[in-house]
Amino acid sequence: EKYPGCLLHRTAINDVARVEHRTFICTSKKEDAGPTNNWMAPADAYDKVGRLFDGSMKGRTMYVIPYIMGPVGSPFSKVGVELTDSSYVVLNMRIMTRMGDVAWKQLGDSPDFVKGLHGKAQIDEENRYIMHFPEDKTIWSVNSGYGGNVLLGKKCFALRIASHMARQEGWMAEHMLILGIEDPEGRVEYVTGAFPSACGKTNLAMLIPPAYAKGYRVWTVGDDIAWMRPGEDGRLWAINPESGFFGVAPGTSMKSNPNALLTTRRNTIFTNVVHTEDNGVWWEGMGVPPPARGIDWKGNPWTPESPEKGANPNSRFTAPASQCPCISPEWENPAGVPISAILFGGRRARTAPLVYQSFDWNHGVFVGATMASETTAAAAHAIGVVRRDPMAMLPFCGYNMGDYFRHWLEMGERIRRKPLIFNVNWFRTDDGGKFIWPGFGDNFRVLRWILDRCDGKVDAVETPIGYVPKAEDIDLTDLEGFTLEDLRGILTIDADLWQEEIKGIEEYFAKFDHLPGELRSQLDALKKRFGI
Numbered sequence: 301e302k303y304p305g306c307l308l309h310r311t312a313i314n315d316v317a318r319v320e321h322r323t324f325i326c327t328s329k330k331e332d333a334g335p336t337n338n339w340m341a342p343a344d345a346y347d348k349v350g351r352l353f354d355g356s357m358k359g360r361t362m363y364v365i366p367y368i369m370g371p372v373g374s375p376f377s378k379v380g381v382e383l384t385d386s387s388y389v390v391l392n393m394r395i396m397t398r399m400g401d402v403a404w405k406q407l408g409d410s411p412d413f414v415k416g417l418h419g420k421a422q423i424d425e426e427n428r429y430i431m432h433f434p435e436d437k438t439i440w441s442v443n444s445g446y447g448g449n450v451l452l453g454k455k456c457f458a459l460r461i462a463s464h465m466a467r468q469e470g471w472m473a474e475h476m477l478i479l480g481i482e483d484p485e486g487r488v489e490y491v492t493g494a495f496p497s498a499c500g501k502t503n504l505a506m507l508i509p510p511a512y513a514k515g516y517r518v519w520t521v522g523d524d525i526a527w528m529r530p531g532e533d534g535r536l537w538a539i540n541p542e543s544g545f546f547g548v549a550p551g552t553s554m555k556s557n558p559n560a561l562l563t564t565r566r567n568t569i570f571t572n573v574v575h576t577e578d579n580g581v582w583w584e585g586m587g588v589p590p591p592a593r594g595i596d597w598k599g600n601p602w603t604p605e606s607p608e609k610g611a612n613p614n615s616r617f618t619a620p621a622s623q624c625p626c627i628s629p630e631w632e633n634p635a636g637v638p639i640s641a642i643l644f645g646g647r648r649a650r651t652a653p654l655v656y657q658s659f660d661w662n663h664g665v666f667v668g669a670t671m672a673s674e675t676t677a678a679a680a681h682a683i684g685v686v687r688r689d690p691m692a693m694l695p696f697c698g699y700n701m702g703d704y705f706r707h708w709l710e711m712g713e714r715i716r717r718k719p720l721i722f723n724v725n726w727f728r729t730d731d732g733g734k735f736i737w738p739g740f741g742d743n744f745r746v747l748r749w750i751l752d753r754c755d756g757k758v759d760a761v762e763t764p765i766g767y768v769p770k771a772e773d774i775d776l777t778d779l780e781g782f783t784l785e786d787l788r789g790i791l792t793i794d795a796d797l798w799q800e801e802i803k804g805i806e807e808y809f810a811k812f813d814h815l816p817g818e819l820r821s822q823l824d825a826l827k828k829r830f831g832i
């Protein structure tokens with residue numbers, strides 16, 4: 301009665317996030333995986349993981365999951381079939397993809413589908429492998445039962461395999477949210493945004509505009525992945541290949557993201573959160589008092605006095621997109637939605653200003669290619685370390701990253717009416733480490749400026765890194781405790797920090813053998829603008 305159709309799930313304690321160091325791109329040539337991916341020769345990978353699969357499903361139930369990524373009948377859509385021994389995978393895929401008969405129908409007699417094989421085996425960390433064979437459109441995943449490692453339609457297919465297909469077929473598979481902003485006249489403009497894992501895509505996609513912005517609405521099309529291609533009108537059109545949200549639970553509250561919370565009231569799977577005594581769920585930052593007693597994500601008795609967090613920092617909800625109060629009426633449109641702006645962003649305590657616009661498409665590709673962010677709990681690694689995460693695709697690009705940059709540049713030549721490209725950073729901190737910008741719903745104020753730029757309605761200040769807003773052009777109405785001076789502070793560009801940044805970019809670029817010359821020219825131009 302409290303949570304109809306919902307399920308609580310706990311994964312193994314050693315299995316709570318994607319494992320990037322155990323994720324491989326298995327192309328015949330090592331060079332095709334590039335300098336940012338782990339590589340294994342296909343024959344070796346099939347042999348190695350084949351042995352781990354051998355006999356591992358004895359006595360278990362095998363599930364066959366036919367599914368579509370993308371709206372039913374859309375020219376963007378693609379079919380996959382996943383075999384698994386995990387009922388958790390089945391239930392998640394039923395929410396995250398269009399599963400079942402629709403997929404067989406869409407496939408028809410075609411042999412063209414992505415083959416996925418998943419086995420939990422012994423959930424053995426030491427033998428966990430997430431293997432991608434882009435040349436065979438095949439994915440093998442073994443020894444995990446968690447999220448992005450095992451819901452093979454998501455990161456494995458819709459990003460790693462799809463990015464490989466997209467390059468060959470002339471489209472784009474990106475780690476991006478898609479949202480629509482409706483103005484008081486009912487006109488809707490669409491924006492995509494690539495932020496690294498756990499850096500705010502779901503939150504931005506479901507944003508509620510502040511009260512001052514009467515008549516404006518934000519509509520969610522997607523919160524994690526976008527497939528995009530040029531339309532006949534010369535614009536870039538995007539679909540969300542997924543049909544659900546696999547969202548970060550901690551920090552999701554009626555204050556930060558009411559739309560997400562309301563989406564999870566029924567038919568939702570909660571993974572690695574606190575089970576409360578009265579058969580509900582709880583997590584840190586839910587905005588309600590913790591239960592006096594509960595069971596923590598590890599399955600142990602827990603109270604608010606317990607030294608450890610009750611929910612895992614990467615605990616998640618899996619919820620049907622159709623239940624989202626702000627789901628866009630266009631979210632299943634087989635033609636997609638036309639994109640006006642592309643945002644890049646990450647967690648940068650000091651370097652990146654709140655928002656800036658690239659000079660043009662190629663400069664925008666440079667901005668995306670040199671993105672960096674402080675790492676989060678979404679993958680198993682040290683947290684809070686700055687790393688380069690180009691286009692938020694570092695863990696998800698299924699081929700050579702240098703070739704991926706070239707693909708972005710080439711797409712720019714093919715899109716006649718190009719979206720403008722921006723960089724945003726909600727995460728500047730003060731000397732005490734506190735976030736300065738209020739973020740969440742107030743990010744609408746920045747989106748407004750971005751759309752005004754797209755519509756040619758507002759000027760900007762030209763700086764060495766791009767066009768930055770004049771502080772008075774960002775509407776601060778009703779924003780208590782945040783002044784124009786505070787805003788000026790987070791719009792500044794510190795030349796010393798950018799000297800460091802440029803050094804970091806130079807070191808990063810040195811790793812690439814396939815780096816397009818255009819990106820080197822962009823770096824030279826940036827140095828010149830800083831007088832270096």
Ligand code: GTP
Nearest residue numbers: 497498499500501502503548551678726735739740
């Ligand atoms: P993945 O599902 O891993 O791809 O993550 P995501 O990019 O969808 O991130 P999500 O929206 O779930 O946000 C992750 C974390 O960032 C949560 O803890 C949020 O509370 C926090 N966050 C999101 N938006 C903002 C913001 O505008 N400001 C601040 N300070 N934190 C934010």
Ligand code: SPV
Nearest residue numbers: 318447448454455497678
């Ligand atoms: C991410 O890590 O970017 C996610 C969660 O969206 S997972 O599906 O595990 O990749």
Ligand code: MN
Nearest residue numbers: 475497498524
């Ligand atoms: Mn993601």
